[in-house]
């Protein structure tokens with residue numbers, strides 16, 4: 635079985651959020667898809683151990699925000715790789731409470747859907763929730779959505795372990811290999827974040843944090859952190 639075939643399935647990248655009482659919860663999802671048109675229903679898959687799965691079960695509501703292509707990796711890291719205090723996540727972003735009572739994340743949202751759970755299926759590790767769309771809108775129709783393909787290729791991110799589409803990187807052939815333009819100094823090898831799977835590519839650098847292309851991993855400042863999950867430089871391991 636060539637599991638790299640799964641990487642050819644296309645998805646978007648979404649923020650799913652929910653609320654029960656004072657408890658806010660949210661996570662990054664790529665397995666969000668419309669399953670019927672009349673009435674419109676959306677399915678989402680959520681790991682049973684995610685805090686959000688329990689909150690969706692208790693509240694019976696969730697919202698889905700479609701992220702724009704320019705979403706920074708930090709927002710995805712905040713909702714995709716940081717566990718712990720959910721309230722803190724929401725303190726750092728823009729959101730509003732929708733008609734269902736669930737929060738709608740507005741940061742980098744180009745469209746959103748508010749849903750009421752009408753069905754749930756037990757998939758073993760994950761729960762599949764079917765939500766009837768109660769309302770939806772498009773705050774930024776002019777922007778393009780972030781796709782899972784772009785997320786992997788350009789942002790160099792892999793789905794985390796609890797994602798329904800997680801793939802053990804060790805089982806993949808060198809999918810990320812690309813021709814290296816050798817112009818003088820060899821920028822060295824890629825390093826991978828052991829927490830979230832982000833790959834530091836010395837050819838690309840990390841311009842958002844002032845690291846120019848061509849900077850070897852070894853030359854990064856000691857206080858440099860993973861752009862996605864904020865893990866320390868010491869938690870990166872060599873790709874080889």
Ligand code: FE
Nearest residue numbers: 827830860863
């Ligand atoms: Fe990381």
